[in-house]
Amino acid sequence: MALPVTFVAGDVLEAAQLNSNFTYLDGKNAGLVCVKAETAFTSVASFTADDVFTSAYSNYLIVLNYTQSNTAGVASFRYRTGGTSNSTANYSHQNTLFTSSATFSIASGATSQTLVPNYGAAGSSGNLNILAPQLSQKTIVTGTLITGSASGNMIVGGGFNTTTQFDGIEFLISLGTVTGTYAIYGYSKTV
Amino acid sequence: MKRTNDNGLDRDMTETELTKYESWVTQVEAEAEAQTQADANRQALKEATLAKLGLTADEVAALLS
Numbered sequence A: 001m002a003l004p005v006t007f008v009a010g011d012v013l014e015a016a017q018l019n020s021n022f023t024y025l026d027g028k029n030a031g032l033v034c035v036k037a038e039t040a041f042t043s044v045a046s047f048t049a050d051d052v053f054t055s056a057y058s059n060y061l062i063v064l065n066y067t068q069s070n071t072a073g074v075a076s077f078r079y080r081t082g083g084t085s086n087s088t089a090n091y092s093h094q095n096t097l098f099t100s101s102a103t104f105s106i107a108s109g110a111t112s113q114t115l116v117p118n119y120g121a122a123g124s125s126g127n128l129n130i131l132a133p134q135l136s137q138k139t140i141v142t143g144t145l146i147t148g149s150a151s152g153n154m155i156v157g158g159g160f161n162t163t164t165q166f167d168g169i170e171f172l173i174s175l176g177t178v179t180g181t182y183a184i185y186g187y188s189k190t191v
Numbered sequence B: 001m002k003r004t005n006d007n008g009l010d011r012d013m014t015e016t017e018l019t020k021y022e023s024w025v026t027q028v029e030a031e032a033e034a035q036t037q038a039d040a041n042r043q044a045l046k047e048a049t050l051a052k053l054g055l056t057a058d059e060v061a062a063l064l065s
Helices: A015-026 B015-053 B057-064
Strands: A032-044 A046-049 A059-068 A075-081 A091-098 A102-110 A113-116 A124-131 A139-147 A152-160 A168-173 A178-187 B003-006 B009-012
Touching (some): A032 A059, A032 B003, A032 B009, A091 A113, A102 A113, A102 B015, A113 A124, A113 A139, A168 A178, A168 B015
Parallel strands (some): A046 B003
Antiparallel strands (some): A059 A124, A075 A113, A139 A152, B003 B009
């Protein structure tokens, strides 16, 4: 949708016209709203982000970029509520790692949401969509990660199989440490 | 001591956090081992089935294409 008032070279700008445009722009919602600013972590085995999932947004985007000190291990996450990670056996995933061939990792009843199984593919950068963590329905994750040095493309899909509502997330690595950044955005529900 | 990033702050894990983390590692390694075993079982079944049929994997792929 165009601005209420547009100008061409030589037009006289009137305050009311500018205010009309400012009012229009001020009322627009961004498509993505940052709910957790880019956060750095250094040589850690886990990191947590609390109070990031709220009723303001239904769905979220996590942008993740890290290197890993070990070339093996499992990268996973757990949802959190009130600062406590949910470790119940309600996570399931169906992940595929594409290299020169495809490797599948499928699990149900796991105690965390596996992102990168033990494929010896260290470090990942990519994005995760977390769908409906604050709603009383199954929480879904979808995403794509490039594993260490772009050696593999990991397609991530999974869900938490109850209607528990979450407000945070904990990332975990089973071997060594990770160093990198993450940021979290909410998808706007309105235009 | 393992370290964690707590909502933006790098710090040592508390004893409670370390216990939970080590418990998770044990669980996830068991899950990974189960996955590895399941993959091996599936591969063994595939090879046994191909042997029964007297077909190669390429020939089966051609049938299914």
